Amino acid sequence: MEIWHVIRAGDKYIFNFKDLRPWFDEWYDRNVEEQELDSEIARELAFPCWVFDHAVGFAHVTKWLVYNFPGHITERNPIGPKYRHIHLAPPDFVGxxxxxxxxxxxxxxxxxxxxxxxxxxxxxxxxxxxxxxxxxxxxxxxxxxxxxxxxxxxxxxxxxxxxxxxxxxxxxxxxxxxxxxxxxxxxxxxxxxxxGYFDGLCLDCMDHSKPKRADEDEDYWTHDFKPSARWDQNCRISHGEPTWYHSWLGRDDRRQKLLKERHKAL
Structure with a gap:
């Protein structure tokens, strides 16, 4: 897949992938949106969608894999063993x-x-x-x-x-x-x-829930999570509670506390 060669070059020459987001958006629309996924393509697309912060693509690919991949889901790196370090951390994808x-x-x-x-x-x-x-x-x-x-x-x-x-x-x-x-x-x-259970993983929920400071009580969820609001508040994709739950990258006790607050508010 040609997109991986761009990622390889970016890894070698330290590109700022944020500057390439518009280019990847166009590439995705042209090459993926109308293409029927299979097990190899979907597994190869997960990391590029994450690298270029393509929320719609990441949700689409992860939902497809959850429903259509037989057995334990893994990533696929098509550019060889030399670049095995280019992948999503297992807790951020495989898990x-x-x-x-x-x-x-x-x-x-x-x-x-x-x-x-x-x-x-x-x-x-x-x-x-x-x-x-x-x-x-x-x-x-x-x-x-x-x-x-x-x-x-x-x-x-x-x-x-x-x-x-x-x-x-x-x-x-x-x-x-x-x-x-x-x-x-x-x-x-x-x-x-x-x-109708799962809408794919949400990059925004993953980013919001991932601890960014030593004191997790000062993170995004403490300030901006409204227990009575939609599960996809401030997200670029529409989704329900299961996607929010499975996209969580913070501590489980924090997630359970937020769920209890949510259920009390409803």
Whole structure:
């Protein structure tokens, strides 16, 4: 990828990459916006988008990787071993995107399990609840989705969505209200929630949350974070709470404190 040769030259001759932002914006619009990403291109683009502070591109690439890369997400440096030092620090990329990918497993599991969990845990007077629960779980296994602990490490989230699109099992317990669950709706709802969960990493949230002084209590969040405001306040991309959460580079106890303040304010 030619953009990496520019980065290599900048590393060698100590360019100020901020001066090249307009050029990269134009390069990105011309070469990336209409191009369909794949695993290699997306992994190669993460660092350039970060270097040139391209918030839209970084969010786009990281979201694509979280949903479409099978297994553990890593960067890719296409210019050889001599330049291995040119990369994002693992806590600034690898840790964040894999944390978001792992969280999607929990997000998907919740609505997939909710109804069948109720059938398995609540007392019943009918004789069909066991068969109903077993048939639903067997249908998920047949789709090669369940258990998620086995399917997630080997497949992308999008592959799992695609398999769940083939889910067509319906309850045979038409005369039993507790057991007559609309299983296709449960599966469809789980996919919808998971698809809308993550908007990609936000460079502005990353920058704001990264400690810049010895005294972290004097950082951006102490002065400018409004608990009742939008999660993407002062950001160049639109996003919700999960992107804010997964883009956090500060101390976890500080993040949890801000979340509690936010929930109290709502």
């Amino acid at each position: 964040l995107v894999n944390q978001a990918r792992g969280r999607l497993k929990t997000v998907l599991r919740g609505p997939l399990w909710e109804k069948v969990g109720s059938l398995l845990s609540e007392p019943h007077t009918c004789s069909c609840w066991q068969k109903t629960s077993a048939e639903y779980l067997a249908a998920l296994v047949k789709c090669k989705v369940y258990p998620l602990e086995e399917s997630f490490p080997k497949n992308s989230v999008t592959q799992i969505f695609n398999r769940l699109e083939g889910f067509g099992h319906t309850s045979a317990a038409k005369d039993c209200k507790p057991c007559n669950v609309n299983w296709p709706e449960c599966v469809s709802s789980a996919c919808k929630i998971a698809r």
